Amino acid sequence: LQKHVKKCWGSEIMAAANDAKDTNEARKKIVGEYLRDGTITTSFECKGKGKVSYSHWQHTRTKTHAEIVRWVAESLRPFKIVADRGFQLLMKMGRLEHYILSPSTVSRDIKLVFARTCQQIAKMLQDYSGKVSFMTDAWTSPNH
Helix, strand or coil: CHHHHHHHHCHHHHHHHHHCCCHHHHHHHHHHHHCCCCCHHHHHCCCCCCCCCCCCCCCCHHHHHHHHHHHHHHCCCCHHHHHCHHHHHHHHCCCCCCCCCCHHHHHHHHHHHHHHHHHHHHHHHHHCCCCCCCCCCCCCCCCC
8 A cells, every 4th residue: 555655745755654653644734735626636646747737626618519510510519409309418417606608699600710720820831841742531421
């Protein structure tokens, strides 16, 4: 267990745990201080293992907006999926106040993202001085 503690939380936590008179003191002083922000990432993050990429915090309204638009666009979902009863139940489970976009908002935002992406690609192509080849993707084409 000491090897695990030293590897995951560092030798300073290990030394503090060894200096504690009992488990209650260790729990209150060391674990309580170390986990003071209460996030799950702090609990499971090991030193030197890189960034933890999950969280138990609810997305902000802006983040929810961006992620839903991205999901619908990248996964080729219909705009109306956000109005689906099952989707709304999943999104609001345990969070009844959770913000969900309307299908028209998703449609509008995907069109805006598409227009901005076209502008960025046009600029990249105009700035490129070499030759460019274009090919179609027949696998995702609706006419294949």
